Amino acid sequence: MQTSKIGCVVMAAGNAARFGKNKLTAEINGKSLIRRALEAVPKEPFSRIAVVTQYPEIAKMAREFGFEPIENKHPDYGISHTIALGTQALSACDAILYMVSDQPLLDSASVARVVSCWREHPQYIVGAAHNGKRGNPCIFPREFYSELLALTEDHGGNSVIRCHPDRLLTVEVAQEELTDVDTPKALKDLQTQLGKQAP
Numbered sequence: 001m002q003t004s005k006i007g008c009v010v011m012a013a014g015n016a017a018r019f020g021k022n023k024l025t026a027e028i029n030g031k032s033l034i035r036r037a038l039e040a041v042p043k044e045p046f047s048r049i050a051v052v053t054q055y056p057e058i059a060k061m062a063r064e065f066g067f068e069p070i071e072n073k074h075p076d077y078g079i080s081h082t083i084a085l086g087t088q089a090l091s092a093c094d095a096i097l098y099m100v101s102d103q104p105l106l107d108s109a110s111v112a113r114v115v116s117c118w119r120e121h122p123q124y125i126v127g128a129a130h131n132g133k134r135g136n137p138c139i140f141p142r143e144f145y146s147e148l149l150a151l152t153e154d155h156g157g158n159s160v161i162r163c164h165p166d167r168l169l170t171v172e173v174a175q176e177e178l179t180d181v182d183t184p185k186a187l188k189d190l191q192t193q194l195g196k197q198a199p
Contacts, residue, residue, distance in 0.1 A: 004122060005047040006115060006139070007093035009086030010037060010062075011079065012053040012101040013072035022055060026187055028104050029194060033181060034058050037101035038065045042108040045115040046097075050089050052082045080151035087148050095122065097139040098157055102180045104190065110173040111137055117171050125161060128178060129170035134161075135178035 012024055012034055024034035038061065041049055051062035052070045059069035070085050083098065090096050095118060099111070110128060118126040118139045127138035138157050140148060147160045161168055181187045 004094040004119065006045055007090030007096045008041055008046045008049040008099065009090060009096055010041065010051040010099045010101060011082045012051055012058050013075045013082045023181060024058060024101050028191055033104050034061060034101055036104040037099065040106045040108045040111055042112040045112060047093060048090055050086050052086045078154035079156045080153055083151060083156060084149050087145050091145060095139050095141045097137050099137040100180065102182065103136065103178060104181060105176045105179060107177055110177055114139055114171045117169060121169055124169045125167055126169045126171060128173045130173055130175045130178055134170055
């Protein structure tokens with residue numbers, strides 16, 4: 001049996017209006033959010049890894065990791081445009097895993113487990129979750145690409161999942177891995193939390 005080709009789209013194009021600047025360059029413990037996001041991508045399971053971004057410095061970093069940068073000239077169109085650019089670029093893949101870039105504690109082993117679960121159940125959408133609350137990343141098989149491409153404005157993969165609740169499987173991960181950083185306060189709170197955990 002032929003092994004399925006799986007792609008990965010790292011979504012790193014947003015304007016981060018709530019943060020007030022390009023939050024992906026903000027650092028936690030000396031490492032930027034975008035570097036942490038790229039380090040959380042396990043290279044082994046993916047045939048192609050694309051990073052959709054409006055920022056030249058992030059495109060440069062993507063190349064350093066051996067990933068394919070895709071320019072998003074219209075981040076103002078919302079996350080749906082980022083999803084469309086990534087989906088179109090990797091449409092030859094049998095499934096695509098979509099990752100956000102603002103979950104700085106996401107572990108590559110957890111991402112790999114999401115992919116492994118999908119390989120065992122390729123007819124399903126598979127997402128990371130904690131105690132029943134789903135988060136990112138999520139992997140979608142090819143049959144859902146048309147619905148992902150039909151998304152508009154700031155509607156993301158959640159809109160597709162809500163239409164197919166019976167087609168969703170989840171992989172349990174630690175709660176902190178799903179913690180996202182949307183505001184400077186959230187960044188500061190996470191830094192404080194990590195500081196308290198330090199030996």
